[in-house]
Amino acid sequence: xxxxxxxxxxxxxxxxxxxxxxxxxxxxSSGKDSDEWGPPEPKPKAKTAKRTVEPKxxxEPKxxxEPKxxxxxxxxAERKTxxxxxxxxxxxxxxxxxxxxxxxxxxxxxxxxxxxYCPQKAEKSGPSSRMKEERxxxxxxxxxxxxxxxxxxxxxxxxxxxxxxxKEEDFTFDEPCLKxxxxxxxxxxxxxxxxxxxxxxxxxxxxMNWNMIQLLSTLTCVEQWVCLNVVVLLREENTVPFMVRYRxxxxxxxxxxxxxxxxxxxxxxxxxxxxTQSVIQTLKKDGVLTTELEQNLRSCQSANELDHVYSPYxxxxxxxxxxxxxxxxxxxxxxxxxxxxxxxxxxxxVKPDTEGLSSVEEVATGVEHILADxxxxxxxxxxxxxxxxxxxxxxxxxKFQLYFDFTSNIQRIQPHQTLAINRGESFKIxxxxxxxxxxxxxxxxxWCINSRWRPKTxxxxxxxxxxxxxxxxxxxxxxLPFLTRGYRxxxxxxxxxxxxAMFVRNLRQRLLVGPVRGCVIMGVDPGFTxxxxxxxxxxxxxxxxxxxxxxxxxxxxxxxxxxxHLMIKYSCTRVVIGNGTACRETESFFSDxxxxxxxxxxxVSYCITSEAGASIYSVSPEAVKEMPDLDPNLRSAVSIGRRxxxxxxxxxxxxxxxxxxxxxxxDVSAGALKAALGGVVxxxxxxxxxxxxxxxxxxxxxxxxxxxxxxxxxxxxxEKKGPFINREQLKLVKGMGPKSYQQCAGFIxxxxxxxxxxxxxxxxxxGKGKTGVSVPNSFNPLDQTCIxxxxxxxxxxxxxxxxxxxxxxxxxxxxxxxxxxxxxxxVEDLARTLDTTPETLQLIIDGLTQPPGFDIRHSKTLTTxxxxxxxxxxxALERN
Numbered sequence: 001x002x003x004x005x006x007x008x009x010x011x012x013x014x015x016x017x018x019x020x021x022x023x024x025x026x027x028x029s030s031g032k033d034s035d036e037w038g039p040p041e042p043k044p045k046a047k048t049a050k051r052t053v054e055p056k057x058x059x060e061p062k063x064x065x066e067p068k069x070x071x072x073x074x075x076x077a078e079r080k081t082x083x084x085x086x087x088x089x090x091x092x093x094x095x096x097x098x099x100x101x102x103x104x105x106x107x108x109x110x111x112x113x114x115x116x117y118c119p120q121k122a123e124k125s126g127p128s129s130r131m132k133e134e135r136x137x138x139x140x141x142x143x144x145x146x147x148x149x150x151x152x153x154x155x156x157x158x159x160x161x162x163x164x165x166x167k168e169e170d171f172t173f174d175e176p177c178l179k180x181x182x183x184x185x186x187x188x189x190x191x192x193x194x195x196x197x198x199x200x201x202x203x204x205x206x207x208m209n210w211n212m213i214q215l216l217s218t219l220t221c222v223e224q225w226v227c228l229n230v231v232v233l234l235r236e237e238n239t240v241p242f243m244v245r246y247r248x249x250x251x252x253x254x255x256x257x258x259x260x261x262x263x264x265x266x267x268x269x270x271x272x273x274x275x276t277q278s279v280i281q282t283l284k285k286d287g288v289l290t291t292e293l294e295q296n297l298r299s300c301q302s303a304n305e306l307d308h309v310y311s312p313y314x315x316x317x318x319x320x321x322x323x324x325x326x327x328x329x330x331x332x333x334x335x336x337x338x339x340x341x342x343x344x345x346x347x348x349x350v351k352p353d354t355e356g357l358s359s360v361e362e363v364a365t366g367v368e369h370i371l372a373d374x375x376x377x378x379x380x381x382x383x384x385x386x387x388x389x390x391x392x393x394x395x396x397x398x399k400f401q402l403y404f405d406f407t408s409n410i411q412r413i414q415p416h417q418t419l420a421i422n423r424g425e426s427f428k429i430x431x432x433x434x435x436x437x438x439x440x441x442x443x444x445x446x447w448c449i450n451s452r453w454r455p456k457t458x459x460x461x462x463x464x465x466x467x468x469x470x471x472x473x474x475x476x477x478x479x480l481p482f483l484t485r486g487y488r489x490x491x492x493x494x495x496x497x498x499x500x501a502m503f504v505r506n507l508r509q510r511l512l513v514g515p516v517r518g519c520v521i522m523g524v525d526p527g528f529t530x531x532x533x534x535x536x537x538x539x540x541x542x543x544x545x546x547x548x549x550x551x552x553x554x555x556x557x558x559x560x561x562x563x564x565h566l567m568i569k570y571s572c573t574r575v576v577i578g579n580g581t582a583c584r585e586t587e588s589f590f591s592d593x594x595x596x597x598x599x600x601x602x603x604v605s606y607c608i609t610s611e612a613g614a615s616i617y618s619v620s621p622e623a624v625k626e627m628p629d630l631d632p633n634l635r636s637a638v639s640i641g642r643r644x645x646x647x648x649x650x651x652x653x654x655x656x657x658x659x660x661x662x663x664x665x666x667d668v669s670a671g672a673l674k675a676a677l678g679g680v681v682x683x684x685x686x687x688x689x690x691x692x693x694x695x696x697x698x699x700x701x702x703x704x705x706x707x708x709x710x711x712x713x714x715x716x717x718x719e720k721k722g723p724f725i726n727r728e729q730l731k732l733v734k735g736m737g738p739k740s741y742q743q744c745a746g747f748i749x750x751x752x753x754x755x756x757x758x759x760x761x762x763x764x765x766x767g768k769g770k771t772g773v774s775v776p777n778s779f780n781p782l783d784q785t786c787i788x789x790x791x792x793x794x795x796x797x798x799x800x801x802x803x804x805x806x807x808x809x810x811x812x813x814x815x816x817x818x819x820x821x822x823x824x825x826x827v828e829d830l831a832r833t834l835d836t837t838p839e840t841l842q843l844i845i846d847g848l849t850q851p852p853g854f855d856i857r858h859s860k861t862l863t864t865x866x867x868x869x870x871x872x873x874x875x876a877l878e879r880n
Contacts, residue, residue, distance in 0.1 A: 523641020
């Protein structure tokens with residue numbers, strides 16, 4: 001899922017004027033292995049670097065503060081889950097920039113799409129002119145919650161959006177809310193402490209060094225007991241809509257988006273554990289796995305960390321400096337340097353006839369490389385380096401013009417900017433750098449030398465020099481690239497998540513627009529050359545008539561007469577116009593006719609709706625199967641009309657990516673986007689509910705617990721044996737097991753009005769089905785509500801308590817009885833009396849008091865289309 005940074009040519013080191021910030025390139029040279037080990041070279045007196053441009057002289061660096069006294073180093077077991085805190089050094093802002101990259105106009109012309117997303121076009125001065133140089137940079141920003149980053153481990157050196165608390169409420173389709181959490185204690189008697197057996201079982205199953213539930217809670221900002229319940233429910237194959245509606249008390253009233261977030265992170269951690277096991281098996285097979293390396297692999301908390309530890313051992317990679325030094329037998333010397341430096345004699349390792357061990361200097365260099373590798377793979381060191389990188393940045397945003405010389409604080413950069421920069425980089429227009437302040441390096445070096453990698457006993461000066469050199473080499477050659485890659489990966493991941501969240505919000509809003517029922521509708525697909533395609537639809541979305549009229553050609557009066565004839569013949573009072581080509585001309589034509597009361601005595605009004613995806617759907621296999629005799633253009637008109645009659649039922653037939661609900665859909669993970677949008681469709685369809693006797697097979701596929709196979713079996717059962725009389729008959733359908741029935745039953749409705757339209761077949765024939773499955777053949781009024789069959793016994797007891805009957809469901813009399821009882825006794829007291837939870841009882845109360853045919857979309861959106869109808873109608877009358 002996470003996009004890695006593109007390799008590029010070597011970037012020159014750049015010194016900025018401001019506060020002597022050192023700008024490090026994100027990428028390394030593609031022509032030379034920076035990790036290859038060889039005999040040591042004499043060190044120059046001053047640092048030098050190749051430059052493409054003449055650098056400005058750096059200012060004198062500020063004198064670092066003296067480090068505070070530190071306590072004795074904790075045992076390894078105590079340092080495992082918490083990073084030690086070092087002294088804060090007031091460093092300057094870390095800048096991340098890009099090298100300027102010139103692209104010829106010809107390259108820009110070859111990639112037309114590149115020009116579309118390039119923030120500023122090239123300035124042409126002739127055939128050989130070049131595009132303006134572009135440059136993008138990020139500023140590493142200050143961490144406001146340093147303690148939390150230290151606790152979260154190295155994988156948590158990333159940006160986080162603050163999770164705001166919102167007022168608790170039942171599931172709603174209004175603006176999406178954040179994760180709902182309780183920090184003051186457990187909810188409704190749920191355990192605040194993790195059951196050790198469950199937590200230990202998960203840990204043993206994954207075989208990692210971290211606790212799954214603790215890490216999941218840290219990454220998602222959801223309490224541990226809630227995370228445990230969500231994981232258990234997911235492992236029991238419960239769907240998100242089922243958990244949100246019928247297991248509220250277990251998930252602490254979180255909404256669907258929050259549960260999906262926990263689910264996604266849980267799946268990522270499981271995938272990480274699986275990949276770690278595969279890496280360990282590969283290394284074991286290659287004979288390079290050591291106990292220390294295995295522990296480092298099992299401690300990784302992200303894919304980026306795992307790649308960092310595993311990359312030197314991949315097949316095809318060059319032998320690293322550390323591995324070459326280990327092959328020469330210097331690992332024991334490196335261990336002795338940290339454990340017992342007083343007994344270490346480097347001269348004893350010298351072998352004049354062996355390359356790399358021919359002198360004390362070569363031995364010391366080899367030990368340095370081994371220590372540098374140990375430092376770069378140490379979880380505590382990676383955690384601290386990422387933490388200090390967060391602390392030292394500033395929050396200023398440099399002035400920039402679009403993406404030319406764009407420099408930004410890493411916490412301030414917007415998701416869409418990240419995706420745009422990534423796209424420019426993939427087109428080889430931009431080259432991105434993450435620049436980290438020099439103060440981070442100095443503070444990190446002091447911490448390593450004085451605390452984490454300090455020898456246990458007294459070491460001679462020449463041995464201390466080896467440790468200092470190893471720390472500097474590890475930071476420059478190993479840790480710095482790890483940090484910069486990590487920032488790019490996490491920025492991209494956060495941007496992808498925000499982009500997908502925008503898709504989710506827009507799709508939910510589009511699907512849950514209130515339907516326009518009870519009237520004949522004319523769908524209009526406007527056009528110039530090929531005319532306007534018409535489809536007259538009955539109140540139940542049946543096709544009554546299709547035609548084509550040419551409203552923008554001579555002879556408009558004849559076309560107006562045809563329209564009037566169709567409108568009066570079918571009593572059509574609503575016109576739905578697609579928003580594509582010729583939309584405004586068609587709107588003007590209908591508006592003029594309405595203003596002149598041309599359709600009198602009918603009171604006609606119109607609206608404009610999105611036709612995104614209608615053309616794609618019109619040639620899809622589903623459309624061909626549904627409307628085999630219609631021209632694809634006429635199918636588009638039918639789709640446009642049905643989008644107003646029942647948006648949810650029509651839009652589920654179209655791939656969400658084609659509905660026009662977001663941006664950068666080609667730059668985010670296709671799998672993550674598909675899973676998120678599929679989850680939203682399932683959520684919306686399930687919570688609105690479906691009338692099992694009239695809904696389409698395509699709509700049934702998206703009900704919680706159902707899939708394409710089960711939906712097909714239900715449709716076939718319905719064709720052969722007539723309508724379903726109760727929910728229990730679903731158990732007779734092929735492929736419907738106990739778990740599938742549990743997940744879907746609460747979202748399926750048996751509407752008594754629909755049943756009255758059918759001629760019931762004999763009960764004996766109805767009873768045939770699965771062997772050993774016995775179901776009743778009578779209608780149960782509770783089947784028309786959102787109450788789950790597992791709570792029917794509670795609903796019956798509650799009805800007896802209030803003095804009502806199931807036949808009164810939805811009536812004013814029963815509503816008054818229920819409301820009176822709730823006023824005298826609160827829901828919590830009634831729940832204790834009925835031996836159930838307040839959430840379940842509240843759901844029962846809602847189901848018993850909602851009017852027949854209740855639609856959650858009407859209660860939330862107030863039928864937006866009718867509002868548009870009347871607004872358009874009034875505007876037409878005003879123009880008259």
